[in-house]
Amino acid sequence: xxxxxxxxxxxxxxxxxxxxxxxxxxxxxxxxxxxxxxxxxxxxxxxxxxxxxxxxxxxxxxxxxxxxxxxxxxxxxxxxxxxxxxxxxxxxxxxxxxxxxxxxxxxxxxxxxx
Numbered sequence: 653x654x655x656x657x658x659x660x661x662x663x664x665x666x667x668x669x670x671x672x673x674x675x676x677x678x679x680x681x682x683x684x685x686x687x688x689x690x691x692x693x694x695x696x697x698x699x700x701x702x703x704x705x706x707x708x709x710x711x712x713x714x715x716x717x718x719x720x721x722x723x724x725x726x727x728x729x730x731x732x733x734x735x736x737x738x739x740x741x742x743x744x745x746x747x748x749x750x751x752x753x754x755x756x757x758x759x760x761x762x763x764x765x766x
Contacts (some may be wrong), residue, residue, distance in 0.1 A: 701736065708735040 709727035712735070 702741065704736045704739050705732065708732045708739070711735075 669709075705727050709722055709732045712732050713722055713726070
């Protein structure tokens with residue numbers, strides 16, 4: 653320490669013993685795990701959207717208490733798709749609340765459910 657001056661580097665510039673290929677093998681398993689988890693999280697989006705669309709389409713074409721069989725192309729009209737988009741937007745907005753709330757999810761459910 654007595655030989656250190658203001659110009660002495662704080663970190664030695666010696667080359668690392670680890671090679672760059674070693675870093676790849678450290679990161680690759682983590683990247684694959686994240687890829688699988690992210691992909692599996694979105695597998696339910698398609699069927700879930702189809703269910704929302706079917707419910708909105710049934711509500712749109714309902715005549716009294718009777719609901720008739722519809723073809724898929726009949727559900728692709730603007731009012732039905734707007735309702736589906738509205739439902740999905742609200743679901744996504746409400747999913748964020750527990751993460752952003754200063755109240756924990758357990759306390760929030762006790763407040764809301766009584």
